[in-house]
Amino acid sequence: MSMTINGRAPVRIAFEIVPLSTLPPDKVVALDEVDGLITALIGEGHITPELRxxxxxxxxxxxxxxxxxxxxxxxxxxxxxxxxxxxGIAHVAWERVAAGVLPPGVLAAPVERDRMLVWLLHEHHASAQLCAEVSEYGRRIAGDGLWEQRWPA
Structure with missing residues (x-):
């Protein structure tokens, strides 16, 4: 793992597919965060292994x-x-898009601008509920400054 100037490794974001029964009721994703790692636990059937x-x-x-x-x-x-x-510090969201919006063989594409990161996801590989729940986490994480964007000036 590469080291940053301050001597710390970059934060890692991991995605795991888990049985729905292990998640809170009526939820398809749960995030677990520690210093240096955030893990998204995603319920089976709401994301494909390929998109994960x-x-x-x-x-x-x-x-x-x-x-x-x-x-x-x-x-x-x-x-x-x-x-x-x-x-409203920044905006991060997951959005399902029609298969034809993405190039052949591509399941996800980030669109990033100053104070914004939107992930375009192939509609057949992520559920609408998953995208809604991750976007709600994004309102907390990016919107409230728990994660900061370092966009070039």
Whole structure:
């Protein structure tokens, strides 16, 4: 793993497919965050293994380039469980798109701008409920500054 200037490895984002029974009732995704790692536990049937792998690789690029960095979860280890405060610092979302929007063989594509990162996901590989729940987490994580974008000036 590469090291940053401050001597810390880049944060890692992992995606795991788990039985729905292991998630909270009526939820298809749960996030677990510790310093240096955020894991998305996604219920079976709401994401394909192919999209899971592609998203993990694409997120690795974003974090290794330190375009998005984690603020310290040690100050509040349960911060992701709290509702969004609505600060609107940045926007992160997952959106399902028709298969023809993406190039052949591509299941996910990031669209990033200053204060925004939207993941376009192949409609046959992610459920609408998953995208809605991840987007709600995005309102908390990016919108409230728990993760910060380092967009070039």
């Amino acid at each position: 792998a592609e998203l993990e690789e694409l997120h690795r690029t974003v974090t290794q380039q330190e375009r998005w960095v984690q603020t310290s979860p040690e100050l509040d280890p349960h911060r992701l469980d709290q509702p969004a405060e609505g600060l």
